[in-house]
Amino acid sequence: MRQALIDWQLQKGGIYPKLLALFILGAILAAATELPFGGWIQVPLLSLIWWQLHKLNQQPLKNYFVAGMSFGFGYFVLGLWWIYISLHVIGGMHWMLSTAAVFLLAGGMALFFSLASLSMRFFKHSPISGLLLAANWVLIEWLRGWLFTGFPWMGLAESQVNGPFGAIAPYLGGLACTFLAVWSSWQLYTLRKNPKINGISLACTLLLMPALSLWHFTKPAGEPLSVELIQGNFAQSLIFNPEGISKQIQFYDQAMKSSHADLIISPETAFPWPETSLPAGLLDSLQAFSNQSQSALLFGVIGRHQNPSDNREFSNRAIGISPGVPVYRYDKSHLVPFGEFIPPGFHWFVKAFSVPLSDFSRGATDQSFFKIKRAEQDPIYAAITICYEDVFGSEIAARLRDSDNSANLMINITNLAWFGASQAPAQQLRLSQLRSLETGLPALRATNTGITAVLGPDGKVISRLPEFTQGTLQATVQAYSGKTPYVIWGNAPILSISCLLLLLSLIRQKQF
Template identity: 60%
Template sequence: MLIPQYITKRISAWIMLLGLGALLALVAELPYGGWLQIPILSIVWWRLRLEVPETAKRYFGLGLTFGIGYFLVGLWWLYISMHDVGGMNPILSGVAVLLLSLYMAMYFSAATFTIRYCKQSRIAGLLLAASWVVMEYLRGYIFTGFPWMGLAENQFNGPFALIAPIFGGLACTFLVVWTSWEILALRVRPFTSIITIFATIALTQLAGQGSYTKPFGEPISVRLIQGNFEQSLKFNPQAISQQIDFYVSEIQKQAADLIIIPETAFPWPQNNLPYGLLNYLQNYSNTSLSNLLLGLVGEARGDQEMQYTNRAIGLSPNTQPYQYDKVHLVPFGEFIPPGFHWFIKAFNVPLSDFARGSFDQKPFRIERKNQASVNATITICYEDVFGDELALRIRRSQEPVHLLINMTNLAWFGESQAPTQQLRLSQLRSLETGLPAIRATNTGITAVLGSDGKVIQTLPEFTQATLTVTIQPYSGQTPYVRWGNLPILSLSAALLIWGLIRHRRF
């Protein structure tokens, strides 16, 4: 009887952690998801503490199981893009999502090793939070990075979002993990832990009362055109022509300070667009005094051949066209990493291989008659996942930035939680930078956000409509824009060094 019970006990640990990971991802979509994730993490730490006597291999496997449950639920929409839209083999698509989840989970599991080696330390919660921050940072950089589904963006519906303008999203992550550990410590030192939890939340709310940016000039009028075109029509020339005609017609219906169409709304390469189209739209910009921002496929001359780019073209009254080429490309979605071309050819996987834009591209200048121009930093698709890169671009810009604009096409991911996930990311970026944001999408969520990240107005998903709204530009820089992740990474590194010294001493 002892052997079956032992085996059952071990299997139940795997199932429980897999379920907790899935639950952690599911509650992120709820109105108070950022709050709910904290007690769930406390249960995870409790379960992992029970496994401390076990081998390092089993401990790593249990942490990996928790991460796999989390990322499989959070990233399942990638299957839609690969299989339903991209035409990849269903088994291969499923395996790809599983392997990506496994890779992402490795960072989670590595961070939890702090529990194994510092279980009895009074600063175990701080060390766990520090290691989690370091792992999240590395997840955003290694192999070009994929920091999607971090704990920070969920804090927009949680207690710690207001620290983001000062120390960024990683600071939110630090406080989430530390607070969840303090909840676990209530059994051992209830008074100290209660004081710690309430003081941390109170100080965060107090710190969030500061204002680091201020309104700049008069509000601008904006029109965001949501075409709602299926991605499966991208290889249909007649459908593409109808899509281009729709956007051109909608652009001309009403003038505005700024009119935006989504990422690759003109899905043909720039030189293959209908003859004279961009000149025609430039003339409309001149006569209507409207600034236009157009998503299309750009072309750039490489070392040996012409390469394509994911491009935004800006047309302003009586000025030269503006051009922004996407910098941070999606691995396997927009470029093929070195060493993987053989795999793509062997399995006939339909993937793009775009050229990368330069990092120091100027902001888009929105011209206004008899008023100061407004400068907007452009991001395309998942570039707004990388908060530190956006902060660096704003910090290094020779012209002040007053507005964030994200152009995206989430038709790749069907009716999934991907649009709401990216909306939360955009909200965190606005909060970190203190700047309002515009999201122009094909299928949704098209939205306008205030400088505090709160949604001002949106369009319903999967509808063909235009959002007409005014938005107030802001000027100035938050502490996070000035410092980036340096403070929170320095704190985390110092804590881990201190913890290592204490561990070796005792």
């Protein structure tokens, strides 16, 4: 009994330094994704994490599971700390409760990473253990993006817009980028064991990526379009008082009417007031300006209607005005839990902070595109997303695939003033870049505080405004037409490949 107690104490003493090392490595991995070549740095860092986890193969399964949690917890605490700003600084929630919310969310997300890494333990003797780890990771990441409305933020794929595997996105989507990042990091980790096979497979994969970039599935459509994106840089606190609301409405109204571009875009809730209660004549004057200047306008408001299905009155809405066509309205479909809708049983949580209008109605998933009419040319159709919606690549692909009209560009309007001077705007910019890669379409991002940017169909940033400045971004954008394989097939191919790999491996293990 005494010896057993000594062994247990030694075992516990040995696991804690490894948990700390994994936590630090997870935090470093999250920090590295913010660097210019973060996608390249990600691969060797993941290899170090597999090395640390491999040391725990002889530990009890629960210790191994906790080790995976430790790595994920470090990753998400550093990557998602900005939620504290929206809850405490903006929302007025007590700092202890705000901190607890960040830790709870990070712990929930770390659970997925821990489950994904368990395949290292279950398939440790398999000759294709790297492929199985990648397949399991893809399936768990897909689950993370779907369960409880999904939260795929800070996935491994987004940093691949600055990494080696972004070229696979138009073919198989962001999850395929994740697959290759995890697989290549395993190949690097086991390079000493199988130098020839691993070296050749890694080299061939890296050489294949530039070749994949040679194929283009979308092509230019019509003449380029002049655009102007307006960044008001209004503090979030201003929308909670009448004077601030009036000042913001006046600014965006005048800024849009001062432009001469073909397409003028203001950010999410540029008019932070219900549409039916906006100053008298505001929308009519914008329509008159559009007809006179032949400019199309897009801006955010608070929609107001009664949705019989959920009994909610307000929505997060974009209004589009184009000369000669009816007013366009798009209501945000994929809402942010707690920020835009309150899950059942959690109304007490929202009452703990003072953010109004936090229980929005959900827009339909099959809303039409914004039609931008042009003289003597075919109209341009823009797929609209509001803030958080461009996180969900499969949903955007489904909208592009199922719509009656083919989209020619994507527009995201957002307001990240909720998150202050954090890395949240840069994270969402990378997600938008990934969406352009997946769809082969240019994208326009109009934001309140940044990052306002124009993206090419290859996901590259063409131009951008500095954060936390008031100004306009003027650019010329070429519309595109066509569909990438990812838009046509969605996640079905990469999910099928991953499931097939795991199924065949399970069958093989049972046979032996």
